[in-house]
Each structure stands twice: as C-alpha cells, then as structure tokens.
Amino acid sequence: MIISVFIRYVERIPTIKDLVKRLNEDIAFKINCGFLVSDHIPSEASYSRLMTKLSDSHCLEEIQERIVLSAIQEGFIVDHTVAIDSTHFNARDQAPPKEDKPKPAPKKRGRKSKEEQEKWLREKTEREAKLSLYEKKIEEQLDVPK
Numbered sequence: 001m002i003i004s005v006f007i008r009y010v011e012r013i014p015t016i017k018d019l020v021k022r023l024n025e026d027i028a029f030k031i032n033c034g035f036l037v038s039d040h041i042p043s044e045a046s047y048s049r050l051m052t053k054l055s056d057s058h059c060l061e062e063i064q065e066r067i068v069l070s071a072i073q074e075g076f077i078v079d080h081t082v083a084i085d086s087t088h089f090n091a092r093d094q095a096p097p098k099e100d101k102p103k104p105a106p107k108k109r110g111r112k113s114k115e116e117q118e119k120w121l122r123e124k125t126e127r128e129a130k131l132s133l134y135e136k137k138i139e140e141q142l143d144v145p146k
Contacts, residue, residue: 001034001042001046001047001050002050002054003033003034004019004023004033004034004035005019005047005050005051007029007032007033016044016047016048017044019047020041020042020043020044020047023035023041024041
C-alpha cells in the first residue's frame, strides 16, 4: 500500500480516488504497486488512515536523515550547509504562469481603398507579365530546331 502511495506521486495521479480507480482498472499497474491479482484494493478511507499514521509517526523523516547521512559518508554530499528538496516532482500549489502571447493585429475588413486597389492591380499585371515572359521563354526552348 505504501508503494502505491509513492507511485501515485511518480505517476502524478492527483487524488486517492483516481489511484484506487486506476488500481481497479489496470492490472499491470496493480502488480507494479505490489498487489497480487487476487488481492483486494484498499479503499480511500484506508489510504487516508495510512497517510495520517505516516504523518504522525515521522518515520519518513528518519529514513530521509539516514539516506542523507549515508550520502555524506559516501562523499556524494560534500558541503556543510545543504538545502534538500525531498522530491524531484513539481509542486502543485500553483499553476505555472501563463505566457501572454501578443494578439495579432486584426485584419482589415471590407473593401480596399482606391489606392490599395490600384496598387494590387499593378502588382497583378506585373506578375501576369512576368509569367507570360516566362512562358514565352519556355516555348522558345521547346521549339529548338532539329
């Protein structure tokens, strides 16, 4: 049952209710959490009692202290002042800040002004003229005498 509580944090399952639901639905997840296929899944109330007992007993803090002391003895932690974050998981206290994307300028609706219309027509005729010149060059290259 303790393993499933830790896996809940690793898998980022938000509530105990979702954990119990997943244990009931996913047999592979149930086995990975240390339960047998024939075992009954503990209820939400059982998980609540477990969490209360764990927080009252301070056994997890003692285990963490032992791990830190052994890491200091092995030389993994060298500095005398160390700040420790007990997990590598993101905190769920606040939502991540949203990046404000600038809104694109709205497109102009309706008929174009006379100046814009004339400019567009000139560009269109220039494109058509270039296209016709290009087509003539291709025709000349294809009409090569044999």
